[in-house]
Amino acid sequence: MKRDSRLSGVLHILLHMARQPGPQTSETLARAMETNPVVVRRLMAGLRERGLVRSEKGHRGGWIIARELDRITLRDIYEALGEPEILAMGNRTEAPGCLVEQAVNAALGSAFDEAEALLLRRFGEVTLSQLSADVAAMMPGAAEAITLENAHEA
Amino acid sequence: MKRDSRLSGVLHILLHMARQPGPQTSETLARAMETNPVVVRRLMAGLRERGLVRSEKGHRGGWIIARELDRITLRDIYEALGEPEILAMGNRTEAPGCLVEQAVNAALGSAFDEAEALLLRRFGEVTLSQLSADVAAMMPGAAEAITLENAHEA
DNA sequence: GCTTCATGTAACTTTAAATGATACGTGAGT
DNA sequence: ACTCACGTATCATTTAAAGTTACATGAAGC
Numbered sequence: 272m273k274r275d276s277r278l279s280g281v282l283h284i285l286l287h288m289a290r291q292p293g294p295q296t297s298e299t300l301a302r303a304m305e306t307n308p309v310v311v312r313r314l315m316a317g318l319r320e321r322g323l324v325r326s327e328k329g330h331r332g333g334w335i336i337a338r339e340l341d342r343i344t345l346r347d348i349y350e351a352l353g354e355p356e357i358l359a360m361g362n363r364t365e366a367p368g369c370l371v372e373q374a375v376n377a378a379l380g381s382a383f384d385e386a387e388a389l390l391l392r393r394f395g396e397v398t399l400s401q402l403s404a405d406v407a408a409m410m411p412g413a414a415e416a417i418t419l420e421n422a423h424e425a
Numbered sequence: 426m427k428r429d430s431r432l433s434g435v436l437h438i439l440l441h442m443a444r445q446p447g448p449q450t451s452e453t454l455a456r457a458m459e460t461n462p463v464v465v466r467r468l469m470a471g472l473r474e475r476g477l478v479r480s481e482k483g484h485r486g487g488w489i490i491a492r493e494l495d496r497i498t499l500r501d502i503y504e505a506l507g508e509p510e511i512l513a514m515g516n517r518t519e520a521p522g523c524l525v526e527q528a529v530n531a532a533l534g535s536a537f538d539e540a541e542a543l544l545l546r547r548f549g550e551v552t553l554s555q556l557s558a559d560v561a562a563m564m565p566g567a568a569e570a571i572t573l574e575n576a577h578e579a
Numbered sequence: 580g581c582t583t584c585a586t587g588t589a590a591c592t593t594t595a596a597a598t599g600a601t602a603c604g605t606g607a608g609t
Numbered sequence: 610a611c612t613c614a615c616g617t618a619t620c621a622t623t624t625a626a627a628g629t630t631a632c633a634t635g636a637a638g639c
Contacts, residue, residue: 483636
């Protein structure tokens with residue numbers, strides 16, 4: 272399959288949203304991402320169901336973040352996306368009859384599980400507000416503006 | 426893409442080889458794996474280049490393991506396969522102009538790198554002889570036979 | 580030497596999943 | 610009513626692994 276960039280993509284969207292006060296349309300967000308509005312809606316659908324964002328139809332509609340940035344972790348977002356596969360590798364057969372393959376599955380499986388667990392743990396430790404601060408720190412000469420913006424988001 | 430099961434597959438092949446003294450043909454190995462001989466050769470090609478296995482053509486030809494089992498780690502095998510992608514997830518763009526995306530890449534990237542490093546570390550700690558012993562331990566009532574076999578492999 | 584066996588590879592097909600695009604329905608403002 | 614924007618189904622595109630076919634090469638046995 273293609274490399275999965277949904278988490279990366281939706282984070283990009285959310286951080287753009289965090290830098291603007293009002294609702295933003297899929298159209299606008301899609302342009303910033305150089306993609307299609309439908310892709311944006313698809314990514315956001317899961318987040319809406321989890322209550323992380325809200326959407327409004329019609330004039331002046333669009334997407335807004337519906338929870339404090341410091342109460343949204345990457346793990347929340349990952350789960351809202353439907354917990355996509357983390358590893359590109361896996362066992363050939365899930366429930367093999369062959370004992371050799373069972374041994375291979377057991378050995379690889381535990382290593383795989385550890386790596387997945389580590390990544391999920393890291394995801395749980397990172398909040399959107401931290402990422403937003405990272406972005407602000409990278410903005411040359413815009414420090415005050417960012418601070419003002421963040422004031423009524425957190 | 427499909428889930429990558431090359432490491433799982435080639436381990437299965439190697440452990441089957443470890444349980445038989447002489448060379449084994451791609452044909453035989455493919456039957457044990459329920460796949461095609463060409464797939465077996467493709468998997469083994471990289472291992473041959475690294476000197477982990479040898480192949481002989483013609484009558485009584487086939488594949489043999491060319492290094493002591495306790496000197497072959499999963500990491501060696503992973504590298505011989507061409508170091509396939511470990512993570513199914515990745516950043517949307519590698520060198521983005523957008524600062525927001527750069528911040529996302531930095532945050533996700535370090536988490537991704539940690540998980541990959543952990544998995545590779547685990548791979549480096551597991552040898553084929555350990556896996557072979559695991560298989561032996563799972564064989565009911567064949568303990569002596571396995572022990573004899575292992576005697577002239579390690 | 581000739582045949583057979585087995586690897587070595589190239590080329591093509593199939594499969595699976597994300598991404599991209601089009602079309603149309605629904606509901607909220609104006 | 611009309612327009613804006615989301616909601617969603619459907620189809621096309623892309624990417625890479627896995628499976629298949631075909632044929633060349635080289636070694637062993639006769």
